[in-house]
Amino acid sequence: xxxxxxxxxxxxxxxxxxxxxxxxxxxxxxxxxxxxxxxxxxxxxxxxxxxxxxxxxxxxxxxxxxxxxxxxxxxxxxxxxxxxxxxxxxxxxxxxxxxxxxxxxxxxxxxxxxxxxxxxxxxxxxxxxxxxxxxxxxxxxxxxxxxxxxxxxxxxxxxxxxxxxxxxxxxxxxxxxxxxxxxxxxxxxxxxxxxxxxxxxxxxxxxxxxxxxxxxxxxxxxxxxxxxxxxxxxxxxxxxxxxxxxxxxxxxxxxxxxxxxxxxxxxxxxxxxxxxxxxxxxxx
Amino acid sequence: xxxxxxxxxxxxxxxxxxxxxxxxxxxxxxxxxxxxxxxxxxxxxxxxxxxxxxxxxxxxxxxxxxxxxxxxxxxxxxxxxxxxxxxxxxxxxxxxxxxxxxxxxxxxxxxxxxxxxxxxxxxxxxxxxxxxxxxxxxxxxxxxxxxxxxxxxxxxxxxxxxxxxxxxxxxxxxxxxxxxxxxxxxxxxxxxxxxxxxxxxxxxxxxxxxxxxxxxxxxxxxxxxxxxxxxxxxxxxxxxxxxxxxxxxxxxxxxxxxxxxxxxxxxxxxxxxxxxxxxxxxxxxxxxxxxxxxxxxxxxxxxxxxxxxxxxxxxxxxxxxxxxxxxxxxxxxxxxxxxxxxxxxx
Numbered sequence: 001x002x003x004x005x006x007x008x009x010x011x012x013x014x015x016x017x018x019x020x021x022x023x024x025x026x027x028x029x030x031x032x033x034x035x036x037x038x039x040x041x042x043x044x045x046x047x048x049x050x051x052x053x054x055x056x057x058x059x060x061x062x063x064x065x066x067x068x069x070x071x072x073x074x075x076x077x078x079x080x081x082x083x084x085x086x087x088x089x090x091x092x093x094x095x096x097x098x099x100x101x102x103x104x105x106x107x108x109x110x111x112x113x114x115x116x117x118x119x120x121x122x123x124x125x126x127x128x129x130x131x132x133x134x135x136x137x138x139x140x141x142x143x144x145x146x147x148x149x150x151x152x153x154x155x156x157x158x159x160x161x162x163x164x165x166x167x168x169x170x171x172x173x174x175x176x177x178x179x180x181x182x183x184x185x186x187x188x189x190x191x192x193x194x195x196x197x198x199x200x201x202x203x204x205x206x207x208x209x210x211x212x213x214x215x216x217x218x219x220x221x222x223x224x225x226x227x228x229x230x231x232x233x234x235x236x237x238x239x240x241x242x243x244x245x246x247x248x249x250x251x252x253x254x255x256x257x258x259x260x261x262x263x264x265x266x267x268x269x270x271x272x273x274x275x276x277x278x279x280x281x282x283x284x
Numbered sequence: 285x286x287x288x289x290x291x292x293x294x295x296x297x298x299x300x301x302x303x304x305x306x307x308x309x310x311x312x313x314x315x316x317x318x319x320x321x322x323x324x325x326x327x328x329x330x331x332x333x334x335x336x337x338x339x340x341x342x343x344x345x346x347x348x349x350x351x352x353x354x355x356x357x358x359x360x361x362x363x364x365x366x367x368x369x370x371x372x373x374x375x376x377x378x379x380x381x382x383x384x385x386x387x388x389x390x391x392x393x394x395x396x397x398x399x400x401x402x403x404x405x406x407x408x409x410x411x412x413x414x415x416x417x418x419x420x421x422x423x424x425x426x427x428x429x430x431x432x433x434x435x436x437x438x439x440x441x442x443x444x445x446x447x448x449x450x451x452x453x454x455x456x457x458x459x460x461x462x463x464x465x466x467x468x469x470x471x472x473x474x475x476x477x478x479x480x481x482x483x484x485x486x487x488x489x490x491x492x493x494x495x496x497x498x499x500x501x502x503x504x505x506x507x508x509x510x511x512x513x514x515x516x517x518x519x520x521x522x523x524x525x526x527x528x529x530x531x532x533x534x535x536x537x538x539x540x541x542x543x544x545x546x547x548x549x550x551x552x553x554x555x556x557x558x559x560x561x562x563x564x565x566x567x568x569x570x571x572x573x574x575x576x577x578x579x580x581x582x583x584x585x586x587x588x589x590x591x592x593x594x595x596x597x598x599x600x601x602x603x604x605x606x607x608x609x610x611x612x613x614x615x616x617x618x619x620x621x622x623x624x625x626x627x628x629x630x
Contacts, residue, residue, distance in 0.1 A: 050479050054627075075481045086472025090302045091295065102291030103480040143476070 001028040001182050002049070002151070007058035009044050018044045019206040022058070026182055031173070033197030034186040035271065037281060041206040042186045043083065046153050049184070050080055062151070076106045079149035083156040083186075085136035089129030093120050093139050096128055097146055104147040114142040117172060119165060134160045141169060145176070152176060152183040158192050170196055190271040200271065204279040214271060221277055222269030228255055229262040236262060288482060292490030296464065300494050305463070309456070313502055316448055320510045324441035333376040335360055335369040335393075345381045348417055366393055379410075385418050432596040445510055446588035447563055450581050453503045453524065455556060457495035457532030462539030462548055464491055465625065469543055474625060484622045488614070492532040499528035511592055519591050526606050527584050533613035534580075540624040580609060 007022040019041040026032045034042045047053040049060050051067060051074075060067040062074070087096050097111035115124050118138040123131065128139060141157050154173065158166040173196055177183060187193055193200050194214045201211040210217060224243045229236055241252035255261065269277075276282060300306050337360045338346035346359055360366050366378035370393045378393030390410050398406075468474040477487065503524045507515065538555060542548040562582035565572045566589075576582055583602045590597050 052475060052478060072481045072483055075479055078479070080476075080479050082472070082475065084472060086476045088295065088299065088468075088473050089471055090299045095295070095298065099291060099295045100476070100480065103288065103477075103482045105481055 001030075001063060002026040002184075003059070003061045003064075004045070004049070005059045007045065007048060007055075007060065009041075009048060009053065009056055017206055019203075022203075022206075022208055024201055024208065024211055026184060028182050029177060029180050030199065031177055031183040031185055031197045033193035033200035034184060034203055035188065035190065035193050035200050035275065036203035037188055040203045042203055043155060044206075045203070046155060046184065046186055050078065050153055073105070076104050076147060077149055078151045078153065079144035079147060080153045081141045081144040081155060081157050083159065085133070085140045087128040087131075087136060087139060087143075090127060092125045092127055093131065093135075094124040096139060097143055100143050101146050106147055108147050109145065111142075111146070114145060115139075117168075118142045119168060134162070134165065137161060138165065138169070141172075145172070150181060152181055153186070154183060155186045156189070157185070158187075158189060166192070190275070194271050202275055202278060204275075204281065209278050210274075217271065217274050218268045221274040223267065225267035226252060227263075227265045227267050228252070229264075230255065230258075231260045231262050240267065285486070289486050289490055289493070292482065292486050293493050296490050296494045297497070299464070299467075300460070300498065303463075305460075306498075309498075309502065312452065313505060316452065316506060317509045320441050320444060320448075324444060326439045326441060331375075332358055333373065334358055335366050335376055335378040337361065337363060337366045337378070337380045339363070339380060339382045340384060340388075342384075344385055344417055345413070348413075363391075370395065377406075385414070388414055435593060435595040438593050442511055442592070445507060446585055446592060447566060448506060449503055449524070449588050450527070450585050451560055451563070453499050453506070454527040454531045454581075454584065455559070456499060456502070457492065457528050458535035458538075458556070459552070460495055461491050461532050461535040462542070462552065463545065465536070465539045466542070466544050466548070478626055484618055484626050487626075488533070488536060488617055488621055491536075492529050495532045496525050496528040499524050507592065515592050515594075520588075523584065523587050523591065523603070523606075526603075526610055530580060530606065530610040530613055533610065533617040536617040537613065537620055540620045580606065 003025045005023045007019060008017050009019045010017050022041070022045055024032065034045065036042050044053065048055055049067065051070065055066075055068050062070070088099070091099065093115060094111055097114060101108040101111060112121065112124065115121050118141060120135060120138055120142070123135060128136065131139065137157070137160055141154070144152060144154065152173075157173065158169055161169065170192065173183065173185070185193065185197060197214060199211060199213050200217065202209045210221075212220070226241045226243060228239050228241065230239060239251075239255065241248040241255075243249050243252065272282070332354060334349075334354065336346065336349060336354070336358055338344070350356065350359065360369060360378075363380055366380055370376050370378045374395045378391075380391040380393065381388060382391070383389040392406055465474075468477070500521060503520070507520065538552060539548065542551075559579060559581050561576055562579055562585050565576050565582060566585055572582075583606055586597075587599050587602060587606070590599050
């Protein structure tokens with residue numbers, strides 16, 4: 001579906017690359033998470049992919065067609081939610097969506113229905129300039145869906161949202177995926193990525209350092225350990241068993257058979273811990 | 285294409301109407317109409333600043349000038365009074381007449397230096413005056429020939445209308461397209477437009493259409509409420525449309541190079557000032573050096589003058605030149621908006 005190969009970009013033109021040798025692919029209906037801290041190069045890659053930045057070196061293709069050969073009609077098929085809400089502040093939420101719907105040459109969704117889904121129906125006739133950051137974020141997200149896109153580029157779609165609203169947005173993303181939409185999710189929120197993405201690519205200093213499913217990454221880079229809380233008399237004690245270690249595995253089996261277990265948790269690493277382990281820096 | 289254009293037009297019109305500067309325009313229009321209708325007089329009375337001392341025996345010059353309507357206040361009784369009068373009023377000129385009709389002698393008292401041309405003009409007017417007094421002045425010395433039927437005299441206050449049409453109505457597009465661009469850059473909404481199927485032509489033309497509609501409403505309101513209805517409506521509408529489009533394209537050409545009003549201000553205002561130079565030619569037709577005729581407002585001002593106060597001038601080629609210029613301006617605007625705004629960073 002989407003192929004990115006050997007992508008480089010140099011803003012200064014002095015050989016200082018913001019991104020270098022970026023390669024990945026996204027299958028139809030897949031959600032690929034682009035995980036990395038601010039300034040890692042995530043938005044640069046997205047901007048090249050949507051044609052906002054010039055393709056300097058490398059290749060980006062959609063179903064085998066290079067991005068540099070795509071015309072304006074390509075935008076009928078994609079939806080983009082920017083990290084920094086870019087709305088017509090003098091237009092109302094409804095007018096923003098209505099106007100953008102009018103730009104597309106494909107069937108579009110009812111703006112009111114979308115506003116309802118993102119929880120903005122009560123503010124539909126309020127000027128976008130008067131929206132809070134979270135409301136603007138939701139409006140930009142709704143705008144990205146107005147043309148029923150086949151490909152979605154979402155840059156920090158849940159940033160600044162309260163947990164309930166963030167869950168609503170995540171559910172809408174999942175629904176789009178079920179409908180066959182291919183999604184590139186750019187974020188530094190490891191929980192959103194873990195929850196939504198089929199695969200994640202870790203990007204640091206303009207380079208992809210790892211790309212796999214969250215599960216595989218956890219298995220590959222996390223330690224296979226189990227945390228057990230045990231009732232020993234009146235005391236509760238905690239024990240960690242590393243299952244790769246035969247002695248620990250034997251002890252773990254004994255504990256399980258002892259029936260003194262209060263709680264048991266697998267000690268898999270979080271995506272953030274893996275990122276830190278791979279890059280030496282935090283995501284936020 | 286048309287559906288897309290109308291969608292953008294609707295959006296731009298709403299944004300324009302919600303812009304506070306737009307309402308300033310309405311107030312300006314009302315002020316303009318009020319000023320033309322009630323403040324500017326029909327005729328401007330000039331003060332006669334000639335101070336005359338007739339030191340001749342028969343006082344022939346004094347009598348003739350009084351008979352011709354000169355106020356008695358302008359007739360002085362001594363050379364000292366003339367010098368004192370000129371000293372007190374730097375705009376005045378003193379004329380002392382001595383001798384006789386056969387052998388007149390004039391002394392001219394004035395401030396500062398006068399150039400040879402002015403000297404010759406004073407000389408010629410004094411000679412003309414003496415010829416009239418001695419009866420040697422003959423109308424046959426020159427003849428007036430009118431190449432077109434004489435136009436009726438125009439009320440002074442109405443002569444301001446073509447100027448207001450060019451320098452108030454048409455330049456709206458020049459300023460407002462830049463303001464719209466800056467707003468869209470600041471909001472980032474231009475980036476959202478860039479990743480939509482909308483194209484550069486629609487982007488430019490929708491804004492042009494907004495300023496053209498505003499120009500038509502503004503222009504016709506101004507003309508109908510001051511001049512009346514005795515003019516060629518179609519020709520006026522066509523000229524406002526052409527002029528608004530031309531200035532919007534020119535505004536777009538300049539606007540793409542800047543990010544905000546502060547950056548734009550020096551260049552934008554300088555261009556607007558240059559654009560106003562033809563006002564001088566309008567007030568003093570003798571001032572029309574070649575470079576002034578190349579400024580678009582010069583030709584448009586001529587056309588507006590002819591539409592509102594017809595003299596029989598044929599301005600077809602001038603109108604055609606404005607059409608050609610508008611097309612060239614559109615092409616340049618399209619190329620610049622496409623490459624500097626729509627492909628910024630590409």
